[in-house]
Amino acid sequence: MVELGSCPLPFRDYDKVTIAHGGGGVLTQELIQKLFIPAFGDAAADATPTDAATLAVGAGRIAFTTDSYVVRPLFFPGGDIGQLSVHGTVNDLAMAGAQPLALSTAFVLEEGLEMGVLHRIATSMGAAATAAGVGLVTGDTKVVDAGLADGMYITTAGVGVIPDGVDLRPERVVPGDAVILSGTIGRHGTAVMSVREGLEFGTELVSDSAPLNGLVESMLSVCPDIHALRDLTRGGMAAALCEIAEIASVGVRYVEAAVPVPPEVDAACGFLGLDPIHVANEGRLVAFAPAEEAEALVVEMPQHELGADAVIIGEVTEENAGVVTARTALGTHRIVDQPLGEQLPRIC
Amino acid sequence: MVELGSCPLPFRDYDKVTIAHGGGGVLTQELIQKLFIPAFGDAAADATPTDAATLAVGAGRIAFTTDSYVVRPLFFPGGDIGQLSVHGTVNDLAMAGAQPLALSTAFVLEEGLEMGVLHRIATSMGAAATAAGVGLVTGDTKVVDAGLADGMYITTAGVGVIPDGVDLRPERVVPGDAVILSGTIGRHGTAVMSVREGLEFGTELVSDSAPLNGLVESMLSVCPDIHALRDLTRGGMAAALCEIAEIASVGVRYVEAAVPVPPEVDAACGFLGLDPIHVANEGRLVAFAPAEEAEALVVEMPQHELGADAVIIGEVTEENAGVVTARTALGTHRIVDQPLGEQLPRIC
Numbered sequence: 001m002v003e004l005g006s007c008p009l010p011f012r013d014y015d016k017v018t019i020a021h022g023g024g025g026v027l028t029q030e031l032i033q034k035l036f037i038p039a040f041g042d043a044a045a046d047a048t049p050t051d052a053a054t055l056a057v058g059a060g061r062i063a064f065t066t067d068s069y070v071v072r073p074l075f076f077p078g079g080d081i082g083q084l085s086v087h088g089t090v091n092d093l094a095m096a097g098a099q100p101l102a103l104s105t106a107f108v109l110e111e112g113l114e115m116g117v118l119h120r121i122a123t124s125m126g127a128a129a130t131a132a133g134v135g136l137v138t139g140d141t142k143v144v145d146a147g148l149a150d151g152m153y154i155t156t157a158g159v160g161v162i163p164d165g166v167d168l169r170p171e172r173v174v175p176g177d178a179v180i181l182s183g184t185i186g187r188h189g190t191a192v193m194s195v196r197e198g199l200e201f202g203t204e205l206v207s208d209s210a211p212l213n214g215l216v217e218s219m220l221s222v223c224p225d226i227h228a229l230r231d232l233t234r235g236g237m238a239a240a241l242c243e244i245a246e247i248a249s250v251g252v253r254y255v256e257a258a259v260p261v262p263p264e265v266d267a268a269c270g271f272l273g274l275d276p277i278h279v280a281n282e283g284r285l286v287a288f289a290p291a292e293e294a295e296a297l298v299v300e301m302p303q304h305e306l307g308a309d310a311v312i313i314g315e316v317t318e319e320n321a322g323v324v325t326a327r328t329a330l331g332t333h334r335i336v337d338q339p340l341g342e343q344l345p346r347i348c
Numbered sequence: 349m350v351e352l353g354s355c356p357l358p359f360r361d362y363d364k365v366t367i368a369h370g371g372g373g374v375l376t377q378e379l380i381q382k383l384f385i386p387a388f389g390d391a392a393a394d395a396t397p398t399d400a401a402t403l404a405v406g407a408g409r410i411a412f413t414t415d416s417y418v419v420r421p422l423f424f425p426g427g428d429i430g431q432l433s434v435h436g437t438v439n440d441l442a443m444a445g446a447q448p449l450a451l452s453t454a455f456v457l458e459e460g461l462e463m464g465v466l467h468r469i470a471t472s473m474g475a476a477a478t479a480a481g482v483g484l485v486t487g488d489t490k491v492v493d494a495g496l497a498d499g500m501y502i503t504t505a506g507v508g509v510i511p512d513g514v515d516l517r518p519e520r521v522v523p524g525d526a527v528i529l530s531g532t533i534g535r536h537g538t539a540v541m542s543v544r545e546g547l548e549f550g551t552e553l554v555s556d557s558a559p560l561n562g563l564v565e566s567m568l569s570v571c572p573d574i575h576a577l578r579d580l581t582r583g584g585m586a587a588a589l590c591e592i593a594e595i596a597s598v599g600v601r602y603v604e605a606a607v608p609v610p611p612e613v614d615a616a617c618g619f620l621g622l623d624p625i626h627v628a629n630e631g632r633l634v635a636f637a638p639a640e641e642a643e644a645l646v647v648e649m650p651q652h653e654l655g656a657d658a659v660i661i662g663e664v665t666e667e668n669a670g671v672v673t674a675r676t677a678l679g680t681h682r683i684v685d686q687p688l689g690e691q692l693p694r695i696c
Binding site for chain 1 (some may be wrong): 362363364365366367368369370371376379380383384387388389390391392393394395396399400401403405406407408410412413414415416417418449450452453454455456457458459460461462463464466467470471473474475477478482483484485486487488489490491492493495496497498501503505507509693694
């Protein structure tokens with residue numbers, strides 16, 4: 001009989017893991033802050049609150065990140081778990097300002113998985129990595145019993161090189177910064193949900209999954225002093241803005257009408273009872289930059305396909321520290337909350 | 349309906365993934381060489397045949413590795429999945445001669461997992477990382493539905509710094525090299541198997557799971573020119589020796605009687621119908637070093653707890669390139685094969 005360790009901290013009365021603990025929202029943060037960090041002890045002294053850690057190597061700096069992908073189904077409009085696992089990790093490096101140096105890939109495969117499916121997904125990973133200009137240099141393969149892994153789970157890790165002079169961190173965000181959104185929101189999450197649930201929304205929804213390192217490189221070329229970047233993955237734009245507001249102890253205020261939501265996303269969200277700002281994306285980012293450089297950025301970004309709809313959506317304020325507010329079409333302001341868990345589970 | 353990709357290469361007539369494809373034996377190698385590498389295409393141009401890739405960063409070199417852990421059960425005599433996931437990745441870095449700089453940890457958790465279990469395993473990871481002198485700096489948490497993932501799967505990745513002058517690669521192994529084994533074999537795999545199957549072998553079997561970076565550091569201090577190191581994980585000592593023989597195109601010859609097998613491992617293997625040389629370890633290595641430095645190594649290694657039973661077990665030969673042979677107690681020689689798959693599945 002295995003004796004269980006005591007778990008001294010309250011988890012909003014959760015004594016078991018729930019799906020919401022994996023949603024990238026408040027419960028995921030609680031799990032990290034109240035269970036993992038204290039349990040890791042001294043080993044977590046240098047743990048990062050963002051998706052990529054920065055490591056000093058000789059005179060330079062590298063970024064280091066990892067993500068597991070458990071998206072269901074494995075294939076969705078505009079992508080698949082393999083491509084997603086490359087884009088997500090490349091993007092976490094890009095948010096630290098790093099150009100990807102190498103990726104690793106670890107597979108947990110389900111016994112009985114069709115080799116053709118694995119081949120198709122591996123091919124997709126290779127193509128995605130090549131397009132992002134990075135190699136898949138090391139990896140691992142484990143197989144678990146039939147029924148245990150939904151076909152496959154993939155964990156990629158990445159190492160990237162941070163150019164001299166680039167210093168992207170939530171802590172650098174200050175009142176007065178402009179908040180820039182790189183494009184439309186909500187396509188990845190609604191695309192996966194539509195195929196999973198067999199929903200038809202008239203217009204086909206296609207994931208926005210894409211590697212952001214090229215866009216980030218061009219943004220840094222015109223504005224090396226960008227303060228912070230954040231991709232809009234689990235928890236969507238709302239979670240990204242809330243995270244920055246909290247870590248930097250600033251207010252974030254944006255204009256709802258300025259946020260581009262594709263009509264098909266709007267329709268799908270209406271049907272599903274979701275707010276597009278909570279839906280996961282995999283090819284979108286927000287940038288926090290000095291206001292005087294924001295115009296140059298939104299002129300440069302559309303030169304890149306992934307920045308075609310770049311727009312200034314708001315600003316950073318001293319008041320309302322830690323809080324995100326949105327100005328509605330009626331001119332009122334509402335507080336934007338981070339959801340407890342992901343409203344769309346298993347999206348990445 | 350999802351259209352499946354074509355899979356042009358023969359997989360010994362396997363059109364589906366089997367448990368053996370995750371065993372670290374010949375079938376795992378086939379999956380990597382015939383499916384992953386071609387499917388990854390250009391992205392795999394710099395892929396490594398060993399467990400850790402070496403990357404140039406500025407003037408220095410770093411090692412980069414990843415492994416998924418799917419051991420069943422989560423707790424076993426002498427360890428648990430958390431500790432194992434730290435040791436395994438630290439050891440892959442150590443086999444490249446690298447001192448660990450940072451680890452990442454990605455969890456796939458099963459909905460309904462007891463928080464107390466997660467807490468106990470996270471605590472174990474923190475303690476293992478601290479003991480190995482490395483931090484857990486970044487990570488990810490995903491949750492999948494109840495019934496999937498056997499409680500949890502953990503994927504750790506690691507980055508390490510390779511000291512100047514250290515160059516450990518299978519390709520450097522040459523005829524005349526001595527083959528040194530760091531200690532007894534077979535304890536990890538038989539310990540996990542004994543608790544999984546509820547077997548009783550009289551004497552309790554305890555896993556050998558341990559971080560090898562300290563031992564490797566002391567070995568390199570007396571012999572910086574060690575040619576290659578390999579830990580004896582999936583597939584055991586046999587797989588490690590076969591891999592080196594094949595990559596370096598050399599023969600490897602060892603003396604069976606020189607390999608220390610604890611009596612309790614011997615008994616368990618007899619009961620299970622296994623050969624100890626095929627059983628996974630997590631705190632053991634083989635070293636290939638110039639013969640004239642081998643004595644200094646086996647004098648130095650016992651200074652470290654994990655090298656207490658270090659012994660020269662054989663040598664590298666020009667003849668029988670790619671083949672491992674063992675001299676039996678009768679004085680005959682037998683060819684040592686790499687198993688098709690792991691005889692003990694889900695051991696790491």
